[in-house]
Amino acid sequence: xxxxxxxxxxxxxxxxxxxxxxxxxxxxxxxxxxxxxxxxxxxxxxxxxxxxxxxxxxxxxxxxxxxxxxxxxxxxxxxxxxxxxxxxxxxxxxxxxxxxxxxxxxxxxxxxxxxxxxxxxxxxxxxxxxxxxxxxxxxxxxxxxxxxxxxxxxxxxxxxxxxxxxxxxxxxxxxxxxxxxxxxxxxxxxxxxxxxxxxxxxxxxxxxxxxxxxxxxxxxxxxxx
Amino acid sequence: xxxxxxxxxxxxxxxxxxxxxxxxxxxxxxxxxxxxxxxxxxxxxxxxxxxxxxxxxxxxxxxxxxxxxxxxxxxxxxxxxxxxxxxxxxxxxxxxxxxxxxxxxxxxxxxxxxxxxxxxxxxxxxxxxxxxxxxxxxxxxxxxxxxxxxxxxxxxxxxxxxxxxxxxxxxxxxxxxxxxxxxxxxxxxxxxxxxxxxxxxxxxxxxxxxxxxxxxxxxxxxxxxxxxxxxxxxxxxxxxxxxxxxxxxxxxxxxxxxxxxxxxxxxxxxxxxxxxxxxxxxxxxxxxxxxxxxxxxxxxxxxxxxxxxxxxxxxxxxxxxxxxxxxxxxxxxxxxxxxxxxxxxxxxxxxxxxxxxxxxxxxxxxxxxxxxxxxxxxxxxxxxxxxxxxxxxxxxxxxxxxxxxxxxxxxxxxxxxxxxxxxxxxxxxxxxxxxxxxxxxxxxxxxxxxxxxxxxxxxxxxxxxxxxxxxxxxxxxxxxxxxxxxxx
Numbered sequence: 001x002x003x004x005x006x007x008x009x010x011x012x013x014x015x016x017x018x019x020x021x022x023x024x025x026x027x028x029x030x031x032x033x034x035x036x037x038x039x040x041x042x043x044x045x046x047x048x049x050x051x052x053x054x055x056x057x058x059x060x061x062x063x064x065x066x067x068x069x070x071x072x073x074x075x076x077x078x079x080x081x082x083x084x085x086x087x088x089x090x091x092x093x094x095x096x097x098x099x100x101x102x103x104x105x106x107x108x109x110x111x112x113x114x115x116x117x118x119x120x121x122x123x124x125x126x127x128x129x130x131x132x133x134x135x136x137x138x139x140x141x142x143x144x145x146x147x148x149x150x151x152x153x154x155x156x157x158x159x160x161x162x163x164x165x166x167x168x169x170x171x172x173x174x175x176x177x178x179x180x181x182x183x184x185x186x187x188x189x190x191x192x193x194x195x196x197x198x199x200x201x202x203x204x205x206x207x208x209x210x211x212x213x214x215x216x217x218x219x220x221x222x223x224x225x
Numbered sequence: 226x227x228x229x230x231x232x233x234x235x236x237x238x239x240x241x242x243x244x245x246x247x248x249x250x251x252x253x254x255x256x257x258x259x260x261x262x263x264x265x266x267x268x269x270x271x272x273x274x275x276x277x278x279x280x281x282x283x284x285x286x287x288x289x290x291x292x293x294x295x296x297x298x299x300x301x302x303x304x305x306x307x308x309x310x311x312x313x314x315x316x317x318x319x320x321x322x323x324x325x326x327x328x329x330x331x332x333x334x335x336x337x338x339x340x341x342x343x344x345x346x347x348x349x350x351x352x353x354x355x356x357x358x359x360x361x362x363x364x365x366x367x368x369x370x371x372x373x374x375x376x377x378x379x380x381x382x383x384x385x386x387x388x389x390x391x392x393x394x395x396x397x398x399x400x401x402x403x404x405x406x407x408x409x410x411x412x413x414x415x416x417x418x419x420x421x422x423x424x425x426x427x428x429x430x431x432x433x434x435x436x437x438x439x440x441x442x443x444x445x446x447x448x449x450x451x452x453x454x455x456x457x458x459x460x461x462x463x464x465x466x467x468x469x470x471x472x473x474x475x476x477x478x479x480x481x482x483x484x485x486x487x488x489x490x491x492x493x494x495x496x497x498x499x500x501x502x503x504x505x506x507x508x509x510x511x512x513x514x515x516x517x518x519x520x521x522x523x524x525x526x527x528x529x530x531x532x533x534x535x536x537x538x539x540x541x542x543x544x545x546x547x548x549x550x551x552x553x554x555x556x557x558x559x560x561x562x563x564x565x566x567x568x569x570x571x572x573x574x575x576x577x578x579x580x581x582x583x584x585x586x587x588x589x590x591x592x593x594x595x596x597x598x599x600x601x602x603x604x605x606x607x608x609x610x611x612x613x614x615x616x617x618x619x620x621x622x623x624x625x626x627x628x629x630x631x632x633x634x635x636x637x638x639x640x641x642x643x644x645x646x647x648x649x650x651x652x653x654x655x656x657x658x659x660x661x662x663x664x665x666x667x668x669x670x671x672x673x674x675x676x677x678x679x680x681x682x683x684x685x686x687x688x689x690x691x692x693x694x695x696x697x698x699x700x701x702x703x704x705x706x707x708x709x710x711x712x713x
Contacts (some may be wrong), residue, residue, distance in 0.1 A: 015469025033646065034686055035621040042678070051567070062624065068710060069586050070597055071618035079603060080584045092574060100571040101563035144490045159653065169656030170681040194713065200697055225277040 002082030024125035024135045026149035030156030032140050036175045037155040041106060042072060042134040043194050043201045051077040053096040058084045059110040060140060064129040069161055076103065086113035090120050097127035097135060112145065116191040122148035144180070161193055172196065177203065238276050241284035242269050243582060252284040286312065297448065298346075299501050302539060303336065306447045316355055323351075343501045352376070356437035356443065360406070361389030375439060380482070381407025382403045388433040399442045409434060437505025442480040454481050454544040456487070463499045468528055474542045481544075488513030488550035490604075492520060496531060497539035504531045508576045512568035513548045519569050525578040570626045571603050580604060588612055592661050594622060594709065616659055617679070619689045619710030626691070626707035639678040639690050645708050650682040658692075673700050679712060687712035 025044075027037045054067055055205060061082060061150050069078055086109050093107045105210065121137070123150050128135040137149065144152060156176045161173035164168070175192045179185065190203035233239050238258035240248040249269040261276040273279055300307050300315055307315060319332065326332040334351045334467075340347040343434050350361035350369040357376055361369040364383045371379045380387070383406050403409050409430055417431045426432050431457060435441035456477040458470050471494075486677035490513055494506040508523040574583045584600035590612045591597045597614065632642040632649065639655050657678035671696030677710050681687050689710035694700055 031684075033684070033688075033708075033711055035619065035711035035713050036686075038620055042713075053570075065621045065623040065710065067586075068594070068598065068619055068622040069709075070588060070594070070614040071620040071712070074588055074613060078586055079571070080586055080600070081578065082582050082584075083578055088578070090580075095573055096570060099566045101567045102570075140542075142309055157687065159685040160681060163656075166656070168654055170654045170679060170712075173687065174685070211537065 011209075022129060022132045022134050023150040024121065024128045024148070025151040025153060026121070026137045026139060026147055027153045028142060028144060029140045029157055030139060030154065030176075034157055036071070036157040036173070037138055037153075038067070039173060039194060040155050040175055040177065040201070041138065041190060041197065044136075045134060047141070047199065048103055049075060049077070050101060051079050052104045052106060053092070053099075053102050053123045054083045054210045055083065055089045055092045055096075055105070055107045055213075057086055057089050057108065057110055058082070060108040060138075060206075062190070064140060067196065068172055086110070086117045090115060090124070092098050093124060093135065093137075094127055095181070097124065097131050097133055100131050100133065102133050105133060105135045106138065108140070110140050112142050118148055124148075126148055147184075149181075150183045151179060151185070153224065154178040158191060176206070233280065236430075237280055238263065239277065239280040240272065241283065242281050243284050243286065249281070249283075252286070255345065256690040268416060295502060298503050299497065302497060303332070306445060308445050308666060310355075310359065310448050314359065316358065316445055318447075319351065329370050333370070337368070348592075348651050348689075353435055354439045355443045356389060356433065357439075360437065361388060362438045363387060373439070377410065380437060381405065385409060385430075388430055388432060388437065389427070390433060391427045391666065393426045394430065406434070406437070422670070445506075454478065454485070454487075454547065455541050456481065457539060457541040460538045460540070463538050465533040465536055466528070467494070467496060467531075467537075467540050470540055471524055471542075472517070472521050474540065475521040478518040478542050478544055479515045479520065482515040482547075482550075485547075486549060486551075487544075487547045488515045488544035489544035490514075490548065491544070492523070493545060495532075495541045495543065496532040496533070496537045497541070498537045502534060502536075504533070506531050509546075509572075509573040509580070509604055510568070511575070512565070513550045514568070514572070516569075519572070523572055526577050575604055588614070591664070593664060594618070594661075596664075598622075617712075619679075619687075621711040623709060626709045629690070629706045629708055631706055639680050639692075640706060643690075643706060645688075650680075650686070650688070654682045654685055655680040671700050673698060673704070677709070 025041075027041060031035045056066065067078060067080070072078070083089055083092060089107050089109055093105050096102055096105045124135055124137070144154075155178070158174040158176045159174045160170040160174050163169045175188070175194070175196050177192045178189045179187045181187060189206040191205070191206055193202050194200070195202070233255075235255065236257055238255065238261050239250040240258050240263060244250075244254040245268065247268065251265050251267055251269060251272060253265060254263045258276065258279065258571070258593045261279075263276060263279070269279075269281055270651070281533045282489045290312060291308075294313070295316060297307055297309050300317055303326065304319045306318040306455060317704060319329075323329045323332045326335055329351050333351065336349055336489050337347055347365070348362045350358050350365055350368075350371070352358040352361050352371040353373045353376060357371060358378055360380060361371055362388045364660050365371075366378070369379070385394055385403060385406060385408070387406055388409070389550070398409065402410065411457050414431070421429045421431050432441060456474050458474060460470075490510050496504045496506075498504065506527055508527065510523070513605050533615075536569050554658065571583065580602050583603045584604045585605075586600050589597055589695075596686040600658055612685045626647065629640075629645040631640040632644060634640045639652055639657070642649060642651050644650070655678050658676035659678075661675045661677060663672040663674060674693045675693055677689060677691045679687060680690050689712065691709055692704045692706050694704040696704065
């Protein structure tokens with residue numbers, strides 16, 4: 001069984017080489033009204049009190065709501081930008097990535113706009129890596145077309161862990177996480193569980209009864225697919 | 226206020242009419258009509274009898290007043306402190322400005338030239354008091370200049386209408402045989418006091434005389450406070466795009482701010498158009514700043530919003546909302562200040578998308594979920610300590626709670642099955658309820674309470690569902706169910 005912990009340190013570097021936080025990650029959401037992807041992205045942001053720049057286009061806000069800071073936690077300040085077009089979302093994200101004092105940039109784009117092409121994602125990825133600010137691009141109702149995002153995820157909700165005290169109520173959230181393309185890590189499918197009090201994500205292999213193949217190669221091997 | 230281009234020929238008698246008590250009356254008349262004996266204030270039907278080929282048009286008094294207000298701003302090119310005077314005049318406080326234009330006589334010539342280029346006929350006078358300038362401009366010689374010492378002598382010959390009195394008082398003075406201002410001055414003060422002691426200012430020749438002679442103060446209060454830190458560029462010929470001039474203007478302004486030890490939170494760009502109008506553009510900043518590159522960048526996407534008209538020949542940049550800024554040393558390692566970078570980012574975003582699009586959500590003391598969050602404009606100062614919610618909240622809220630159709634209700638707890646967005650959700654687990662009562666001090670009477678449930682459906686999606694009201698609360702029919710948010 002492959003077990004992979006992603007314990008965040010204070011600097012935000014995960015212990016695994018190749019799973020860098022400070023780059024552009026693209027997340028495809030399984031269903032439109034599903035906050036699993038946002039939960040995963042927020043859990044992966046480095047700790048600290050630096051503000052997060054959160055950009056939404058109009059359709060995303062109308063269809064999937066807005067981030068609620070009562071649930072996210074008041075410790076992480078959020079700067080909310082509501083714009084109409086996807087081009088404005090990209091402009092704002094790129095401008096935000098010039099600012100090193102942000103704790104992260106999260107952008108939500110609906111569908112497959114023409115402006116979101118390989119060049120646009122490449123610009124975001126380079127800026128994010130240059131500034132050392134993690135950048136998450138949340139895509140709803142979108143196709144995984146050509147993109148320069150270093151990590152591309154597909155995330156959906158799974159039935160939650162059993163509640164320790166009440167069998168009737170949902171417990172800690174679990175997400176079905178698929179890394180289907182990555183520059184640094186090996187793609188795979190996991191079930192992620194999130195421990196809210198420790199602010200820690202555990203990834204467990206989706207198929208539990210399969211042993212790790214010895215010839216799977218080193219973790220830093222460039223992924224194909 | 227008609228421009229030269231569309232004014233009718235001078236030889237046709239033309240009057241502008243306004244509504245009077247007994248039909249339209251003459252508001253203003255052109256030169257041909259005045260020569261035909263038509264006076265302002267008389268009835269149009271009477272004047273038609275006097276002059277059968279009289280042309281009548283209705284006066285646009287509000288438009289005239291607005292145009293005069295714009296002219297007040299346009300006249301700021303000569304001096305900063307001026308105001309509209311009645312419906313047909315401007316008062317410019319030229320104290321300290323005349324020497325910049327080559328003395329008072331040269332200043333009047335320059336003003337008359339510029340106004341005639343706009344197609345306006347003007348009568349100008351310089352005098353130490355508002356009243357004296359008013360009288361000299363209307364009844365005195367062309368481009369009259371009057372010092373403080375010869376005030377009484379120059380005004381003495383003018384007719385008594387120059388005292389800004391109402392027509393009834395003018396008539397009364399005429400009947401008393403006082404035809405000139407000098408005659409009124411010669412009457413012993415005691416007699417005038419006895420006659421006019423209790424009358425109001427427009428009917429009181431004594432007070433008006435005191436105003437003319439400067440014994441009674443009549444300050445000019447301009448329509449907004451005088452600009453304090455302004456730089457401007459005069460252009461040799463009209464242009465349409467101010468972009469190439471902005472960096473130099475910003476650098477100049479930042480130099481001035483640096484010398485004053487101040488920074489600004491607001492910039493006003495004013496463009497003086499050749500057709501006598503002005504255009505404004507304002508940008509705001511979240512923190513005091515005097516960084517020329519940053520200030521220039523805030524105008525980047527906004528310059529196409531100004532209307533250049535036929536071009537403009539004067540650009541002015543003004544700093545407002547000033548505050549003291551200490552000179553800070555940047556990091557020795559060449560890195561930049563984190564707070565400053567964030568403030569600059571917020572400025573850029575707010576300048577591009579507007580104040581409302583860029584917000585900073587903060588928590589407020591309220592249990593109603595949509596009221597527990599307040600959106601502060603990001604340019605405002607950071608909030609104080611925020612209240613922490615007592616129980617678990619979703620990380621996502623919908624703008625408007627969406628009603629669901631209940632397929633299978635159970636007596637306690639959330640529905641076992643419901644349809645939301647045309648998909649059937651089967652509830653497998655739930656937590657709750659959490660009852661949130663309406664805020665009676667804010668809500669309308671009859672607002673129903675809400676019972677919130679955290680439910681998980683067969684696919685694992687965790688939703689925040691609430692029932693509005695109870696079966697027996699007497700506030701409407703059966704309770705309805707809504708989806709309000711999504712948990713991670």
